[in-house]
Amino acid sequence: SQPLLQEGDDEAKAVDYHADAAKVDxxxxxxxxxxxxxxxxxxxAPDGDKPSGGCGLFYGKDVLAKxxxxxxxxKA
Ligand code: SF4
Structure with missing residues (x-):
């Protein structure tokens, strides 16, 4: 696993990333x-049963499954 992407990161803000989809306005x-x-x-890209995994958009950071x-x- 890798460090988690944070909502405040520039690359997260660029795509309106939210750590909790349920809180999206x-x-x-x-x-x-x-x-x-x-x-x-x-x-x-899931990481087993972990709550976070990889995302094709973010190199070196994980995103939360939720x-x-x-x-x-x-997903196709
Ligand atoms: Fe966005 Fe999909 Fe990456 Fe989640 S997995 S941050 S929804 S591109």
């Missing part, structure tokens, strides 16, 4: 739809 993040999380995003960002893509 749909008025401020219109791309968000309920049910979307890193865990069901095509860019997410997180979300506006680059979310439906």
């Amino acid at each position: 749909r008025a401020k993040s219109p791309k968000y739809a309920p049910g979307q999380t890193c865990a069901n995003c095509s860019l997410y 997180g979300w960002c506006n680059a979310w893509e439906k």
Whole structure:
């Protein structure tokens, strides 16, 4: 596992990353739809049963499975 991406990191802000998808404000993040999380995003790379894993967007940092960002893509 790698250090966790923080909401305040520049690369996180660039894609509106939230550590908890349940707390996304749909008025401020219109791309968000309920049910979307890193865990069901095509860019997410799970790390076993851990609560965080890799994301194709962020080199060297992990994201939370329950997180979300506006680059979310439906897993094929
Ligand atoms: Fe999470 Fe997907 Fe955004 Fe990566 S691209 S932070 S896995 S929603």
